[in-house]
Amino acid sequence: MSVVQIEDLRGLLALGEHRHVTEAAAALGTSQPTLSRLLSRVEAELGARLFERDAKGVHPNPLGDLTLLAAKELVERYDRLRRDLAGTLDPDSGTVRLAFLDSMATSLVPRILHDVRERFPRLRVELRQEPGHEMMADLDAGVAELALNWGPQRPPYGWIALQTQALALIVPPGHRLAGRPRARLADVAGEDFVTIPRGYGFRTLVDDLFAAAGVTPRVTLEIGDLATVESLVGAGLGVGLVPERFVGASGTVGLPLNAPGAERVVGLTWRADRRLTPAADRFREFVAGAAPYR
Template identity: 25%
Template sequence: MHVRRAAERLHIAQPALTQNIQQLESELGVELFHRESRHLRLTEAGQIFLAEAEQSLRQFDHAQKSAQRAARGEVGKIVLGFQSTAGLSVVPNLLQNFRTEFPEVEVTLIESGSTAQKRALRSGEIDIGLVYALPDAGFAYRELEPESLVIALPEDHPLAAKDSVAIAELPQEAFILSSNSAAEVLRHAVMTECADAGFQPKRVQEITTVQTALGLVSARFGISILPASVQVLLRRGVILRPIRDSRIQVGLTFLWMKDNRSPVLANLVKCL
């Protein structure tokens, strides 16, 4: 290496470069160069130091870029809680769009009820939840388009022969309903429909998932009132009928903590 040319490439004076080299050698306690007139040649220690230094620079560059990508929410992790009906279309569609934009973000899914998701949001176990529930203080939220309710009946039930069923025809039926902790908005909507029809269900079996509700209906354990989107899960032995003259609809709501500053969460919210 020619010292003068090296100094010119670094845009510093030759004496300053020489002084910097000497200072580095003093700090390391080794000779990095063989000095031959105005030329320098790396010693064995210098060659090893150069290789390690170049590797360190590459690692620093990679770390810098990784940190910048994390700050933009392009890499990292996010935990999404959801209710069973949300797994039918909302969650798959959301994940497809999100992963197209941010393929290197690791997404973890946790299926649970409304109350459990709110608790998990407050504790930081999940970053965002999808629930049949109203937002509490401290939550940011995004409401989805509401949908109508339908009645799930055993296929041999007398009411299954009708094109639609009125709630007023159900006072003697055993109801299979979501618990308040599983889906408070859905439970409230059903109980409101019954109250408007002049009765309260006498027999109620509480469940936490749509799949369980449909299974119990198929087993003739009772009838259930569910979001219309359950038709994609329709199983043998179950008939769905619209509710006659009903205006009540229910909708899922995305919830997340207002003070959650995760850039990954911000990107997911943009995809909602």
């Protein structure tokens, strides 16, 4: 009696990705006849034809699509189990799954990873760069163990503040406000405003600041990346609100804000109602000891 094994599922996934036996075999480091036999064996074991063969290659049929979805989940869960077991046996060489905001990709994340690498050179970190709402969903699903997000976070999430970022109003060079030492949000009422789309945590912060100031911004451009927001403002397409470290990259002029709460606190978060893997716990403890990151 044959049994479908994890490596068989990897073979199916390679076929699903490459749609050609020769290319899939090359990607797996095996031969075309071996992969063809693998496919025939798995189809016989499952009792269903999964791929259709023609002159252009192999293509999953509806049953194949269903099988590939299950194969992907099983392989990912198996690989995660292997990583977690390795991390339990030796936390210093385990794997940490870390999600982080796009706006931290060129600042906080490289600094933290550099410090972690210096202290734990054998620790492996898997990175996921995504919006805040997606990373929180990944924490809930167990796809990520730790996340660098803005906060603070409430239970069931744990939270360590790492950095406070003051926000600045940015205007293009030559703008009527460019020479002022400070600005209010009311100063840009009625102007074209460039910002992050709704659904992002930073957009919630921006909307709350405007609401507290009694101003409704005239949003004309939305893009899910703060560096691009700064670029668009630098090109004269409006004004914007960004953390101070983004000011000036494209020639924008930054003005400190006269507005309570005009700052973003970023930090490390995790599901406090679950036990972290030893590797993730070691990462968290180290980063907490190194905080705050200025």
